[in-house]
Amino acid sequence: MMKVGITGGIGSGKTTVCKLFELLGIPVFYADTAGKELMVHNLGVKKAVVNLFGEAAYFLDASLNRKYIADIVFKDEQKLNALNAIIHPAVKDAFLIWSEKQKTPYVLKEAALLFESKSYLDNDYNILVSSPVELRIKRVMERDQTSREKVLERIEKQLPEDEKEKLADFFILNNEELHLIPQVLKIHQQLVLLAQQK
Numbered sequence: 001m002m003k004v005g006i007t008g009g010i011g012s013g014k015t016t017v018c019k020l021f022e023l024l025g026i027p028v029f030y031a032d033t034a035g036k037e038l039m040v041h042n043l044g045v046k047k048a049v050v051n052l053f054g055e056a057a058y059f060l061d062a063s064l065n066r067k068y069i070a071d072i073v074f075k076d077e078q079k080l081n082a083l084n085a086i087i088h089p090a091v092k093d094a095f096l097i098w099s100e101k102q103k104t105p106y107v108l109k110e111a112a113l114l115f116e117s118k119s120y121l122d123n124d125y126n127i128l129v130s131s132p133v134e135l136r137i138k139r140v141m142e143r144d145q146t147s148r149e150k151v152l153e154r155i156e157k158q159l160p161e162d163e164k165e166k167l168a169d170f171f172i173l174n175n176e177e178l179h180l181i182p183q184v185l186k187i188h189q190q191l192v193l194l195a196q197q198k
C-alpha cells in the first residue's frame with residue numbers, strides 16, 4: 001500500500017484538504033484524532049498520561065481534559081516532549097494496522113507533526129499544505145474561539161515553514177486566491193500514476 005503523509009502548520013487547512021481527498025475515495029487516517037482516541041481507549045497510553053499529568057488529565061466520565069493538558073504542554077517543553085514520546089509510537093502502530101486494511105491505490109496520513117515526529121520517513125511521499133501565517137491565526141481563532149497567544153504558542157512548537165518545504169514532495173497553497181480543488185485533483189492524479197508504477 002502506497003502511503004502518503006499530509007501535514008501543515010496549525011490552521012493551514014490540512015483537514016479541509018483531506019476532506020477533498022476523501023471525496024475522491026481516498027481513505028484518510030487522522031493522526032491527531034487517533035492520538036486522542038488512544039489516550040482514552042488504550043490502557044497503556046492512558047496510564048502513561050496519568051503518570052505524567054495526574055488524574056486531572058481526565059474528566060470523571062473518563063473523557064480527555066484537552067484544555068488542561070494543552071495549557072500545560074504548550075508552556076512546558078519537557079512535558080510536551082514526554083507526551084509526544086507516549087503518543088507518537090502508539091499512533092504509528094495504529095496507522096500501520098489501519099493502512100494494511102485499505103484497498104485504494106494509496107492512503108493518506110494526516111498529521112500535524114509529520115516532520116517533527118520523523119514519521120514522514122515511513123511514507124512514500126509527503127504533501128505540505130501552506131497558508132500565510134496571519135490567515136492561519138485568524139482561521140484558528142475563529143474555529144476554536146481561542147486567542148492569538150494560544151495559537152502562537154503552538155506555532156512556536158512546530159518546525160518552521162521553510163524547513164518543512166525542504167522535506168515535502170507535493171505542495172498545496174491554501175491562501176485566499178488559489179482554489180483547493182484543482183490542486184488536490186492534480187496531486188491525486190499524479191499519486192494514482194505513481195501507485196501504478198510502484
Ligand SMILES: CC(C)(COP(=O)(O)OP(=O)(O)OC[C@H]1O[C@@H](n2cnc3c(N)ncnc32)[C@H](O)[C@@H]1O)[C@@H](O)C(=O)NCCC(=O)NCCS
Nearest residue numbers: 009010031032035066069070083087091112113154157158
Ligand atoms: C495537547 C492536546 C491534548 C490538545 O488537544 P486539542 O484538541 O486542543 O488540539 P488538537 O490535538 O486537535 O491539535 C490541534 C493542533 O494543535 C497543534 N498541536 C497538537 N499537538 C502538538 C504538539 N505536540 N506540538 C506542536 N503542535 C501541536 C497542531 O497544529 C494540531 O493540528 C493534543 O493536541 C495532544 O495530545 N497533543 C500531543 C500529541 C500529539 O503530538 N498529537 C499530534 C500528532 S499525533
Ligand SMILES: Nc1ncnc2c1ncn2[C@@H]1O[C@H](COP(=O)(O)OP(=O)(O)OP(=O)(O)O)[C@@H](O)[C@H]1O
Nearest residue numbers: 008009010011012013014015016112139140143174
Ligand atoms: N480555503 C479555505 N477557505 C475558507 N476557510 C478555510 C479554508 N481552508 C481552511 N478553512 C477554515 O480554516 C480553519 C482551519 O482549517 P483546518 O481545520 O482544515 O486546518 P488544519 O490545518 O487541519 O488545522 P489544525 O492544525 O488546527 O488541525 C477551519 O475552520 C476551516 O474551515
